[in-house]
Amino acid sequence: MSRHRSRPPSRRGRAPQSSGKLRIIGGQFRRRLLSVADSPGLRPTPDRVRETLFSWLAFELAGARVLDLYAGTGALGLEALSRGAGMATFVESATPVARAIEGNLATLGVSGEVIEKDVMAFLAGPATPFGVVFLDPPFRQQRVAPTCRALEDADWLSDPAWVYVEQEAEAPVEVPDNWALHREVAAGDTHGRLYRRQASPPGDACRAPDHGVR
Template identity: 40%
Template sequence: MNKPTKPASSGKRPEPPQKIRIIGGVWRSRLLSVLDLPGLRPTTDRVRETLFNWLGQDLVGLRCLDLFAGTGVLGFEAASRHASSVTLLEKDKRAHAKLLANYALLQSSPAPGSVQIVHRDSLEFLKQQADRSSNLIFIDPPFQEEGLLNQALVEAARVCDDSPGGGIYVEFPSSRSRDEIEALVPEWHCGKYLEAGQVKACLFRSKRG
């Protein structure tokens, strides 16, 4: 997933990595190339390792959405770990084209589930999805667009059925509090939480039981 970071003290934008590695599943150790686009920074190895320890290494049977996909590393990780379907959404034309190119290279060792890469606005797509039609949703929009994260999380709470072991994963800037994010979706709770530099993350689970 992708997000802008606070400028370095020098005022220069941090250089993004040129490659990022998938860390588990059938595509383990495969590399994804990363575009140098403003605001683009993939979820780090450390954060992804923690996330998939929370979720479990095998996502067989889960229907996943990777909103604001960017590099697609979270969606590709889910597909690599046997998710039954993964839809990656990205509205930037260049980022979408890179997602397609990276996926084509991964296809030399196909993942067992289906993967769709859609050039579309993530929030518009999410609003059109049926209630409880996905099991695992990744949300990591540009950090400066606070309202976008808020709307996406509220819609995801309607769309997500986490009973098979999924949930809603959200990354947000350290300037926002965990309580503020949790308050957006009172029927869900942040069961797993981490802080890593300028990033905070929650894995939400439904209170429905």
């Protein structure tokens, strides 16, 4: 399952359910409400974080190829399509969640590819470069660093490219040396960082995040 916060089950053994609705906050489909799968712990990126992120990317999305990893509700990829992205590929391993993204693409009348597969298995396959990548894995499962390495090492990124990484606020993140931190935003227990990726450096060294402009 993607984009889940790690939290203990309730006393009745059921995790909290999603609200069932996702709001597009800008672009062609602004204010449209879309259905999301009723799946335990599923969460879209908070509205305030999305508003900030897409203001940073305002001049980068027109015609862009977008990759939404651990897609969950598909909030980031759908928002990018609303704001002019040329195409979006969503990677989501849970069948009902993936089908919900497909339904929302059909509702909006936009084209997009939904791949029902584990993210690391997908990244181990044939690579096609993307100019914008959203990386929002399940919280507290240490998936950020290996996913970033796979994106860089397997040539999934254009030169240059934008990579947005979202994770729990308390966790450090390691990214390849050629990813420069551009901006960062925090909301509650969510911390988002937008990186600008340039040509690959020699070797595969990684570094801890530096401090960009907030």
